[in-house]
Amino acid sequence: MKVIQYFHPVVWNILLGTIFTRIASFMTIPFLALYLHSELHAEPVTIGIIIGLAPLLATVGGFFGGYLTDRFGRKLIILVTIFCWTLVFLGFALSTSIVVFGFLSALNGLCRSFFEPATQALMVDYTTPEKRRRLFSVRYTAINIAAVIGPLVGVWLASLSSPQIPFIITGAMYALYGFALVFILKKYATQAVIKATKSITAVFQVVFTDRKLLLLLAGDILVSVGYSQFDSTLPQFVNATLDDGVKLYSVLIAVNAIAVLILQLPLSVISERISTIRTLILGIVFFAIGFVLFNISESWTMFIIAMILFTIGEIFAFPMMNAVIEEIAPEDRKATYLGASQLKNLGSFMGPVLGGWLLIQFQVGVFHIIAVITLCSIPFFYWTFAKKEA
Template sequence: MNMRQIHPLTLGVLFGTFFARLSTFFVMPFFAIYLATLGFSASVIGTVFAVSAMSGLFMSFFGGTLSDRHGRKQLMLIGIGLNALTFTGFALATELVWFYVFSVLMGVSRSFLEPASRALISDTTKPEQRVIVYNVRYFLINIAAAIGPLLAVVLSLTGAKSAFFVVTGVYVFYGLVISGLFKKYPFEESDGIKVRPRLTETFRVLKEDKTFRFVIIGMIFAIIGYSQFNSTLPQFIAFHDGFSDGSRLFAYLLTVNAITVLVVQYPIMKFGIRVSPIKSLFFGVATLSIGLLLIGFATETWVLFVAMVIFTIGEVLMFTMTDVLTDELAPEHLRGTYFGAMGLTALGQSVGPIIGGLLLDGFNNAGLPVFAILSIVTAFGAFFFMGALTERKASLALIEEKAG
């Protein structure tokens, strides 16, 4: 597959996503520090992040369905516009209430833009090429995450108001480019625009599609485990007597994570295609759990590095196949609804750090009980993925029986 085989709108989404995420990583890793310089306490800063997560979680019920009802272009442009407004607001805000307001907007914009853009990729890409395109998207996001914070340091943008305006400028440019591409390369919207699914369609999908419901619940448990990477793990390292210079060590672990993603993504993608996306998720959450458990046994630095490689392999096994599986399960006229409903897995991102923090406090930063419990909680996801696999096989058998 070469670039010429990719629809211009999909290329626009891929590169737009890359530059938007790259610029966002100029800001978000340092956003808590920026808020602290304005005099807000750590607990208040935590609520600012929580408000964004919860608003995005709530809007997951509607954002994808709206793109099925009104079209990808409208929802993408609204999401891009809200993102531009959000980061401008962050730059100008000085009072807490405005940070809450713009955090809510950030969650809403994400729930509009993400499902619409991923559904657009499905709409404009041949089925046999979607797994590659989705993995290119995942690869670009990881590259942005790896180099964005470093670029911010090099360009002296960390904690600077100008960084927010850079993000705004990138989103405005992204909006202009994608709008121009829609005008130059019009395409037939999916049948969902004609069917106009109800705003409550997500609830119906979760009720009736047992396979998808099992996948959502399994991913919530998986993301509870994955969320420890940026929350519980750095705290554990920083306050563990056996590790010196925790900040530097965690930076090295971030590098190991990024390098491992880049090295293993392609072979894992091929593995996921061969065994099926649901099995890939099952193996992913199992591997993630093993990585978490090994962190609990770590008393020397090299054990942490081995654990991080295993943890990252689990991450890649899951996230390379998530969009592929969602596309496979979604009827053509409900792609946006399905991609939007996947946003419900953000519940794991919301509660995971809370669970990890409570365990660290409860066990006084003792690694083994903390990460053993987190490993067990994460492993619950495997049971739901097994349920999803069973339901999927049953539904496919029923389809074959009817066809026969």
């Protein structure tokens, strides 16, 4: 009972909804590269561009979505976005054109960039400051619970029927969650729904003169360049390296999520004993080691070991990011700052395109290069926390 009472019902609804909708998206999004290759016969660079359009639109949309959320309220942005998102996934199922698919991929990123800051800001509204760090940790765990279930269900559904069916089911699940949000947001009046009084130009000025935020975003972008290879370059690399690469990739996604669920608590205890900057650097080093091992792997065992090390890096580096953004954000611009943090998706746009090009030009050393790029984020995080402590 105490666990249930720890967070407000609105927060629990969003956390459970996160599991539900992420299961839906993990049934489809991780397999977009393979779907584009097998069904629409797209080339690696084209695949990288199409997948990269989602984070590119999220880069721009996150800031505007965050601002509009602070300006006009969480409820409006959340409900409009979730039902638009439903149509995007149904569109994926019906699309037979690479151009249309790219347009829908861009809309997918735009929807996420509006929905994520709005729901996170709403949860912050209903959560006391001392519980917010744990809130982001629980949300991260919820996402990884979905990441265990979603890809396996997606493979199963695709094997039983046409590859379009997972997209249709995903759209239906988003619609169901939309109706659940209509009910919960009607029952509980949202708090502090109209805060931002400054124009968007003035907010741009304030946000982009915050040096701590800019340094943090620079580091995030470089890490995102690396992490984005997980959904774009890695499945193509695995598929080219091993005969049963598609099955192995679905297993690697599940290994990633299961490792997070098993290791997050013990590694979180370890991270609490060391400074934030050391935790971040440790995570980035594990990322780099994982990438190097991906590059030299020739068996299921080696790929799985590489994924576990990669996941350890993820556990150390990722959960605190939104918490740090929330900490440095002024009270009247929480969603705006959380939205501005979506600028890190610039790296997720560049990453798949760069990865696709590297896969063609330097297949033997593609992940060695990505490892170096990821390690280049360390100075930016160091400067961020030097400024934070100053």
